[in-house]
Amino acid sequence: MSDRETMPETTGRETPGGAPALPAEALRIAAGYAFTGPALDLGALLWDEVCLPDAQVRIPLAVLNRHGLVAGATGTGKTKTLQLIAEQLSAQGVPVFLADIKGDVSGISAPGTENDKVRSRAAEVHQQWSATGFPAEFYALGGLGHGIPVRATVTGFGPVLLAKVLQLNQTQEQSLGLIFHYADTKGLELVDLKDLRAVVAFLTSDEGKAELRNLGGLSTATAGVILRSLTAFEAQGMGAFFGEPEFDTAEFLRTAGDGRGIVSVLELAAVQDKPQLFSTFLMWLLADLFHDLPEVGDVDRPKLVFFFDEAHLLFNGASKAFLDAITQTVRLIRSKGVGVFFVTQTPKDVPADVLAQLGNRIQHALRAFTPDDQKALKATVKTFPNSAYDLEELLTGLGTGEAVVTVLSEKGAPTPVAATRLRAPQSLMGPVEPAELDRAVTSSPLYERYAQAVDRESAYEKLAQPPAPEADKPRAKAPKEEPSMVEQVVGSGMFKSLARSIGTQVGREITRSLFGTARRRR
Structure with a gap:
């Protein structure tokens, strides 16, 4: 069966008498993801602890400028979800921006490695997996790290x-x-x-x-x-x-010669101990795009999808004026064809006015080991629409590479909440070698420019x-090193x-x- 065939009437556990009918509630959920236009394939529906591979969970391409949230505890697979989405956006001609906090996203430029885990996951979700690398550019703040220097005046x-x-x-x-x-x-x-x-x-x-x-x-x-x-x-x-030279954020909007969107990876590993700096620099990149891009209204595909990792750092200690500016930027930038996905641990890390604008949600597992964890879990559950699942139980029991999903349909309405076993990325799930990364940076046509x-x-x-003292006398230039x-x-x-x-x-x-x-x- 191809990745885009519609779901048959029956699926689920195999029995001697054949496949039983899909449970009515699962059928209703699956129908909510049967989109007709271009979409990204996230994975297969989970119902009653069973993966239903013919019930595909997807996101329409046209609603990705309605923004989104990818959340979950450390180690639950958020980074791989970003990689999975970025790959499919690139394949459909949409440029992507990714912040690489830990230095492990550079592998998106190289074909993945097939192994038993990949083959098993692909079979479970009916994914036609093939090792594929995607066109990428690598950047580094101020040139600290492996990347084209990104500076701002x-x-x-x-x-x-x-x-x-x-x-x-x-x-x-x-x-x-x-x-x-x-x-x-x-x-x-x-x-x-x-x-x-x-x-x-x-x-x-x-x-x-x-x-x-x-x-x-x-x-x-x-x-x-x-x-x-x-x-x-x-x-x-x-x-x-x-x-100077100040970075031109229009560089993020490029496509490769084969029509695929270029994935721009900003390496932040060298400055991960300076969270105030890098999170605010990410906001500058987004604000600069907002400042420069023309209005395009609703489009059939985004001009760029921007993943804002470690989003809670942006909001920590922010003034009211700063939060108001974030809220308005997120609200208005969708009309310029840019989708923003905030990536953090729980929805409560994002202010309510911003969270209300994030129509696409992918929630990985949460932990409930402490009273604070339990409070965060309950708060997360309240942010979802009505669900056929017991979300408190489900969110603490999800495995790595599984998530609770709700997105906007092609008509802009929320889809039913769907527990999902996610697909495997087709690119390398880990960093490329530093020498290979440096070669990619220095061979980029942007390298000499910045x-x-x-x-x-x-x-x-x-x-x-x-x-x-005289009008025609040349004025002396200041020395580079000043004592005072x-x-x-x-x-x-x-x-x-x-x-x-x-x-x-x-x-x-x-x-x-x-x-x-x-x-x-x-």
């Missing part, structure tokens, strides 16, 4: 996301926004962290206090706190993530250069003439999104 990253990384409070976040606004209006480009430090240092200096007073609501004390936070942040080695960092003249250099930022900025004595000359720049406009992210438009 400070201007592009914006004040809201930077405040999250710096762990500023609400007042300090608002003050940082005023500093960005000041730099924008004065034409002071914030490319890297030393640019922002230079602007803040000036505003806290004797010469800059007049400018500071014009920024209503920004106190010298708060600006000083921000400056110290920036200095400490950079001292931790975070400067590599900010600079590999080498560029340090051009920007706010720091402009503020640190001395005034020219405040001394160099304040000692320049040329800010007033600088502000007059670059208060407005012809053809330069900065527009900022919900998150304060920005692109320069020329």
Whole structure:
């Protein structure tokens, strides 16, 4: 039987008299997944602890921009589920973005290895399995790890996301926004962290206090706190993530020559001890896509599906403004053809306003060893529509590679809750060798575009250069290593003439999104 044949009238346990009729409730569930258009095949229905291979559980391709959630305890198979979905999206021409937290997703580029477990799973769910690798690009934040460097300019990253990384409070976040606004209006480009430090240092200096007073609501004390936070942040080695060339998120929307969608894998293993940083960087990528993409409305297939791993890290300690921006971005980005799947342990890790927008749900097993676990289990059960299963019992008894599924139908209605034995990925379930990964990175057509960092003249250099006594005298460029930022900025004595000359720049406009992210438009 082919993967897409419809389910026969009877299936289930074999008996001497033949296959008995499918139980009525199981038949109702299976009918909810009998879609007519293109769909992704997740696996086969489980009913009464029996796998019913002819009752296929699927997700319509057209509803994947309605977002989703993949949840479950550690070790229950979430990563393999992401790999399974990414493979099928790629095969149907849809680009995919995956965050690789543990460094084990790179195998999607290589054919899988057939073994007894794979053959057994394929037979159980009526999967026609064949070892297949998929087109992939590999990226690394700031070039830390095996990947094409992904950088953001400070201007592009914006004040809201930077405040999250710096762990500023609400007042300090608002003050940082005023500093960005000041730099924008004065034409002071914030490319890297030393640019922002230079602007803040000036505003806290004797010469800059007049400018500071014009920024209503920004106190010298708060600006000083921000400056110290920036200095400490950079001292931790975070400067590599900010600079040029800034990554263009349109790279994620590409397809390969054979029409398959390219899987973009962002390696985060080298920065997994910096969760505030990488989770916020993921949000920058998503916000940048939202900022740049045109409205397309409902489409027959997404332009991109973005998997946001370790999603709880994004929401931990987030301000109300930050959460509101996430909620609105998720709500609106679907009309730009982008689907977002949050990946975490339980639905309660995701704020209710965001969770309400996640129409496709794949819930792996949960543990109930402690009172907190039991509370999380009950909360998870309440997030599902009416179910024919005892979900509390089912969710604690699922095996690895099994999940409870409910998705949106082609008409946008929730499908019945279906316990599912998932298919096996066809690519390598593990990392490729580092040498092979490095070859893939350096042979990419994108490597030369982003590999080498560029340090051009920007706010720091402009503020640190001395005034020219003659109009035609070349202005000296600041040295790369500065003994004292405040001394160099304040000692320049040329800010007033600088502000007059670059208060407005012809053809330069900065527009900022919900998150304060920005692109320069020329």
